Amino acid sequence: METRTRNREDTRVPQRLLAPSILSADFGRLAEEVRAVEEAGADWIHVDVMDGHFVPNITIGPDVVKAVRRATTLPVDVHLMITDPDRYLEAFVTAGADWLGVHVEACVHLHRTVQRIRELGAKASVAVNPATPLCLVEPILEHVDMVLLMTVNPGFGGQKFIGSAVSKIRQLRRWIDDRSLDVLIQVDGGVCVDTVDVLVESGVDVFVAGSAVFQGSDYHRTVRALKDRFNPSGKSHQGGRD
Ligand SMILES: O=C(CO)[C@@H](O)[C@H](O)COP(=O)(O)O
Numbered sequence: 208m209e210t211r212t213r214n215r216e217d218t219r220v221p222q223r224l225l226a227p228s229i230l231s232a233d234f235g236r237l238a239e240e241v242r243a244v245e246e247a248g249a250d251w252i253h254v255d256v257m258d259g260h261f262v263p264n265i266t267i268g269p270d271v272v273k274a275v276r277r278a279t280t281l282p283v284d285v286h287l288m289i290t291d292p293d294r295y296l297e298a299f300v301t302a303g304a305d306w307l308g309v310h311v312e313a314c315v316h317l318h319r320t321v322q323r324i325r326e327l328g329a330k331a332s333v334a335v336n337p338a339t340p341l342c343l344v345e346p347i348l349e350h351v352d353m354v355l356l357m358t359v360n361p362g363f364g365g366q367k368f369i370g371s372a373v374s375k376i377r378q379l380r381r382w383i384d385d386r387s388l389d390v391l392i393q394v395d396g397g398v399c400v401d402t403v404d405v406l407v408e409s410g411v412d413v414f415v416a417g418s419a420v421f422q423g424s425d426y427h428r429t430v431r432a433l434k435d436r437f438n439p440s441g442k443s444h445q446g447g448r449d
Contacts, residue, residue, distance in 0.1 A: 222438055223407065223411065223412055223413070223434075223437040223438050224251060224413045224414070225248075225249055225250050225416065225420075225430060225433055225434055226249065226250060226252065226253040226393070226414065226416075227244045227249045227252065227253060227416055227420040227430075228254075228255055228395070228415050228416065228417035228420075228421075229253065229254055229421075230255045230266065230363075230364045230417045231365070231417035231418045231420070231421035231422060237274060237275070238274060238275075238278035240421070241275055241279050244426050245279050245280070246427075247427040247429075247430040247431075248431060249281060249420075249430055250281065250282075250413075251281055251282045251283070251306070251413070252275055252279055252282070252283050253284045253395070253415045253417075254271070254272055254275055254284065254286065254304075255286050255361075255417075256285060256286065256287050256289060257288045257289070258289035258290060260289070261288050261310065261312075261361075262288045262362035263362050264362045264363055269295070269298040269299055269302035270302070272285060272299055272302035272303055272304060275303070276303025282306060283305050283306070284304070284305065284306040284308070284332075284413075284415075285299050285307050285308065286308045286332075286334060286415075287307065287310070287313075288310060288334075288362070291313070292309040292310070292313055292314065292320065293314075293320055296320070296323055296324055300324070300329045304329050305329060306330045306331075306352070306353065307324045307327075307329045307332065308331075308333065308334050308355050309321070309324075309333060310334045310335075310336065310361075311335055311339060311343050311347075312335075312336055312339055318347060318350060321333065321350050322350065325352075330353065331350070331352050331353075333347060333353075333354055333355065334354075334355035334356075334361075334395075335354065335355065335375070336357050336361065337358065337359070337360060337369045337371065337372055338360075341356075341375045341378055344379075345382060348386070348388055349388065352389070352390060352391065353390060353393050353412075353413065354379055354391075354393070355393040355395055355415075356375055356376055356379065356392065356393070356395075357394075357395055358372045358394050358395060358396040358397050358402075358406075359396030361396075364418050365417070365418040366396060366397060367397055368397025368402045369396070369397070370405075372394070373409050376392060376394065376406065376410060377409050379392055380392060380409065384410075391412040392410060392411050392412050392413070393411070394406055394413075394414060394415065398414050398415060398416040398419060398433075399416065399418075399419035400433060403437055404436060407437045411437075414433065416433060420433075
């Protein structure tokens with residue numbers, strides 16, 4: 208993965224990535240839906256795993272991740288919204304997760320957990336809920352590949368964007384740039400054409416969008432509309448396994 212420092216003197220235009228969340232897809236035609244967003248220009252496929260305990264909803268497990276893996280050549284980004292994620296890390300990486308994210312609120316030994324994800328061969332991501340202080344991930348930044356800042360309370364698609372997350376994004380961008388770290392910032396929840404500009408300006412690298420993509424009838428048009436706002440120069444594919 209390329210280093211993406213954003214120091215003031217750095218004039219490169221970074222490529223930002225779109226990761227449609229299959230939570231809003233038609234599960235009865237999941238492989239078809241995944242292929243359709245890949246064809247439309249998505250960069251990653253985002254998979255939301257919920258256990259009915261850490262969040263008040265239940266979604267999918269490793270077998271569905273396996274099916275997604277078979278349906279696409281894109282990086283598969285698995286977001287675990289589950290209690291005690293350590294029990295399932297290996298199962299999700301074996302199923303095909305290129306990126307595996309755990310919640311800071313769900314981990315007792317966060318450093319050990321992210322280390323284990325990397326040992327298993329996946330990129331490690333740490334997710335932070337809207338009401339959780341950012342300082343909880345500050346000590347782990349050197350050891351992760353991505354921080355996922357939730358811009359809604361996790362559990363459901365189609366919720367309203369929580370604007371107070373923007374100051375956290377800016378703070379995180381400063382920490383990453385000041386230390387020249389190779390860590391991506393991802394946002395998830397309420398991402399759409401109305402919210403994307405402030406997110407771009409705050410320094411987001413990876414945009415998860417569920418309902419904004421899957422509820423439209425023309426995935427090409429929606430993906431293009433979002434990506435044109437954050438990548439005027441075109442699309443990129445990156446972030447998979449080496
Ligand atoms: O993790 C989650 C919800 O917990 C998300 O990935 C949602 O799926 C995003 O949905 P939209 O807000 O984009 O509809």
